[in-house]
Amino acid sequence: MRSICFYFQVHQPFRLRTYRFFDIGKDHNYFDDYNNQAIMRRVADKCYLPMNNLLLNLINEYGTAFKVSFSISGTALDQFEQYTPDVLESFKKLAETGCVEFLTETYSHSLSSLKNKEEFVKQVESHKKKIEELFGVKPKTFRNTELIYSDGIGEMVAEMGFKTMLTEGAKHVLGWKSPNFIYCNAINPKLKLLLKNFRLSDDMAFRFSQQSWDEWPLTTEKFVGWLNQIDPAQEVVNLFMDYETFGEHQWVETGIFEFMKHLPRMVFERTNFTFNTPQEVSENLQPVSAIHVPYPISWADEERDLTAWLGNDLQDEAFDSLYSIYEIVKYCDDEHIRRDWKYLQTSDHFYYMCTKWFSDGDVHKYFNPYGTPYEAFINFMNILSDFIIRVDKCSESKEINLAKIKEKAAKLSSEIGKTIKKKREKVVYKAKKVVSEKKEYVKDFNQIKNLSNTKIKQAIKNIDIESLSFALKDAEKEIVEKVLPNLGKRARKKYDELEKDISKVTKSDIKKYRKIIEEEIKKFLS
Numbered sequence: 001m002r003s004i005c006f007y008f009q010v011h012q013p014f015r016l017r018t019y020r021f022f023d024i025g026k027d028h029n030y031f032d033d034y035n036n037q038a039i040m041r042r043v044a045d046k047c048y049l050p051m052n053n054l055l056l057n058l059i060n061e062y063g064t065a066f067k068v069s070f071s072i073s074g075t076a077l078d079q080f081e082q083y084t085p086d087v088l089e090s091f092k093k094l095a096e097t098g099c100v101e102f103l104t105e106t107y108s109h110s111l112s113s114l115k116n117k118e119e120f121v122k123q124v125e126s127h128k129k130k131i132e133e134l135f136g137v138k139p140k141t142f143r144n145t146e147l148i149y150s151d152g153i154g155e156m157v158a159e160m161g162f163k164t165m166l167t168e169g170a171k172h173v174l175g176w177k178s179p180n181f182i183y184c185n186a187i188n189p190k191l192k193l194l195l196k197n198f199r200l201s202d203d204m205a206f207r208f209s210q211q212s213w214d215e216w217p218l219t220t221e222k223f224v225g226w227l228n229q230i231d232p233a234q235e236v237v238n239l240f241m242d243y244e245t246f247g248e249h250q251w252v253e254t255g256i257f258e259f260m261k262h263l264p265r266m267v268f269e270r271t272n273f274t275f276n277t278p279q280e281v282s283e284n285l286q287p288v289s290a291i292h293v294p295y296p297i298s299w300a301d302e303e304r305d306l307t308a309w310l311g312n313d314l315q316d317e318a319f320d321s322l323y324s325i326y327e328i329v330k331y332c333d334d335e336h337i338r339r340d341w342k343y344l345q346t347s348d349h350f351y352y353m354c355t356k357w358f359s360d361g362d363v364h365k366y367f368n369p370y371g372t373p374y375e376a377f378i379n380f381m382n383i384l385s386d387f388i389i390r391v392d393k394c395s396e397s398k399e400i401n402l403a404k405i406k407e408k409a410a411k412l413s414s415e416i417g418k419t420i421k422k423k424r425e426k427v428v429y430k431a432k433k434v435v436s437e438k439k440e441y442v443k444d445f446n447q448i449k450n451l452s453n454t455k456i457k458q459a460i461k462n463i464d465i466e467s468l469s470f471a472l473k474d475a476e477k478e479i480v481e482k483v484l485p486n487l488g489k490r491a492r493k494k495y496d497e498l499e500k501d502i503s504k505v506t507k508s509d510i511k512k513y514r515k516i517i518e519e520e521i522k523k524f525l526s
Helices: 033-065 074-083 085-096 117-135 151-159 198-205 220-228 256-270 278-284 313-323 335-344 361-366 373-394 402-439 445-450 453-460 465-472 477-486 489-499 507-525
Strands: 002-010 068-072 100-102 141-143 164-168 182-185 192-196 236-242 273-275 289-291
Touching: 002 278, 033 074, 033 085, 033 256, 068 085, 074 085, 074 117, 074 335, 085 100, 085 117, 100 278, 117 151, 141 278, 151 182, 164 278, 192 236, 192 278, 198 220, 198 236, 220 256, 256 273, 313 373, 335 373, 445 477, 453 477, 465 477, 465 489, 465 507
Parallel strands: 002 068, 002 236, 002 273, 068 100, 141 164, 164 192, 182 289
Antiparallel strands: 182 192
């Protein structure tokens, strides 16, 4: 029997309030309690409570045949306790069924695995302890923030005693390999890796309500049909997604709850798949090979890399400044400083500083509470300046002059405006350069093969299939293989029909229609 492994990420950050330069040294309240409570209540009513109830009903109906897994960040758990205890109780009911696996991650959904091993280990242990206290289970599987993974990170996770870890089935890592097998860490083969099937996962998480999608509407029959098309030799389909997919990203009106309600029945009736937790899959299957990931990957954006959080100078400056004070923070016994230290590490704060304006720009705008990345940077650095004053004061000794500490923090704060200007000019320059390069990107028709699938789809939607057929006549195989998968079913069928009738097309015709495509893509990119 083959397995379907459902994994849901549950995370909410402690959002920062608007913190002015003049608040530094006077006000140590960094978090927007009103907004945090309002958002948690909204998501609880739209997603957490109804979806937890749906899963509980499915478990009651199918017993141990239906299983799922969760990774709930420490910041989300803290907010459940503070704002929505009814949500926490609903997760406890799921835990009592024995059909739900709870995973471990960094407590504050942080990027500590990229910067400080000591802090990374501390947060993982803290999160593990929290899960045991709340749900009475000891986590055995690890997932890093946003599925971030590399060979080195996997080695650290193995050293902590974990035998299973989740990550992204990134195409640039797997190449021709399928994500539907278990793999292992390249440095320590004892760590097994479950890789996200991003196509099927994203069909549910992102494309479910997208009416421009060729496969819309997505039904359980259609989805199960896709499962049956998978090579029988492939052992596990990992469906990893944000839990907020249900009710928040995909509203109840889209039918997402009904889809999930009927999916298990269709799977049991029409496939040979079973539902298993990550731990069960890991125990039952052996790795087919190691995967080599020298540079970190994630499940974010088209690139599946770290640029959503550490892709520009603003993010790098904030990230480096925060962790530069680690050696002082770790000796502070003040519980408020320790709490703020954890919450300031949350990856969302760096995500809000993202300046990606192209393929994934809309995603970053949608989830960003700030007007611009520069506002996010200023706000965070103002708070960090005040935090430095508090940390240095906490670690004060006879050799430390408090006046000098305050002077140092004030200087850092006063430099923020200058830093912002310099960073902004640099980022804008880079952006303009990229835009300029994009405009010249398809000067030669053959360069189309370097475009992303998203760009190709958006560009060719305004080109009639006849023109496209002429342009692709005698084109490089790599170009044809890049363009054809991005055609809809009807367009592809028409292309196949036309291909038989254009054997006598002249070179001048081919050149003319390729020019049309070049101009259309230039127009789109500019």
